[in-house]
Amino acid sequence: xxxxxxxxxxxxxxxxxxxxxxxxxxxxxxxxxxxxxxxxxxxxxxxxxxxxxxxxxxxxxxxxxxxxxxxxxxxxxxxxxxxxxxxxxxxxxxxxxxxxxxxxxxxx
Amino acid sequence: xxxxxxxxxxxxxxxxxxxxxxxxxxxxxxxxxxxxxxxxxxxxxxxxxxxxxxxxxxxxxxxxxxxxxxxxxxxxxxxxxxxxxxxxxxxxxxxxxxxxxxxxxxxxxx
Numbered sequence: 001x002x003x004x005x006x007x008x009x010x011x012x013x014x015x016x017x018x019x020x021x022x023x024x025x026x027x028x029x030x031x032x033x034x035x036x037x038x039x040x041x042x043x044x045x046x047x048x049x050x051x052x053x054x055x056x057x058x059x060x061x062x063x064x065x066x067x068x069x070x071x072x073x074x075x076x077x078x079x080x081x082x083x084x085x086x087x088x089x090x091x092x093x094x095x096x097x098x099x100x101x102x103x104x105x106x107x108x
Numbered sequence: 109x110x111x112x113x114x115x116x117x118x119x120x121x122x123x124x125x126x127x128x129x130x131x132x133x134x135x136x137x138x139x140x141x142x143x144x145x146x147x148x149x150x151x152x153x154x155x156x157x158x159x160x161x162x163x164x165x166x167x168x169x170x171x172x173x174x175x176x177x178x179x180x181x182x183x184x185x186x187x188x189x190x191x192x193x194x195x196x197x198x199x200x201x202x203x204x205x206x207x208x209x210x211x212x213x214x215x216x217x218x
Binding site for chain 2: 035088100
């Protein structure tokens with residue numbers, strides 16, 4: 001079945017560590033996106049990529065990095081520079097827009 | 109990018125029709141209006157999309173007046189499982205970045 005897969009579902013990170021969230025799609029979508037969601041809030045755009053080997057910053061890119069070496073994959077690295085990384089992270093691809101099931105990151 | 113405004117929360121009872129209105133005063137000619145549903149700790153799920161007049165599918169209807177500055181999502185006969193956050197978004201030519209607002213938190217009571 002075609003879809004978009006995020007892993008892991010839950011992730012714990014120690015302060016000062018970098019951590020990478022995986023996002024893979026087999027929908028042959030050109031565009032991929034990363035969003036962050038905090039409790040009671042809407043989704044905020046971190047980074048997006050319209051084609052392979054190209055990506056742009058969204059509204060809250062500071063402390064995050066991405067790569068788009070393959071059409072199917074768009075991993076997000078949460079670096080130690082991100083001051084408040086605990087959140088729910090959603091990956092999406094388009095068109096049409098399809099969302100993954102999310103990764104909940106907690107800093108311990 | 110067009111900004112959307114919708115109520116923060118709404119309450120309803122099982123079996124009632126729920127109408128959620130969204131305003132998008134700066135909508136552009138090539139923008140489409142799209143509604144998503146999100147349950148806690150899940151990704152948003154597409155509900156319906158339209159450009160003008162009325163669109164209906166198996167779960168909802170979308171009403172868009174001629175000036176396209178607002179739209180109304182109609183959920184017929186809601187059940188407890190319709191309790192979720194509903195997002196109204198405008199999407200340029202069915203592509204591009206999705207910019208989310210806070211959404212409307214719908215609570216359906218027995």
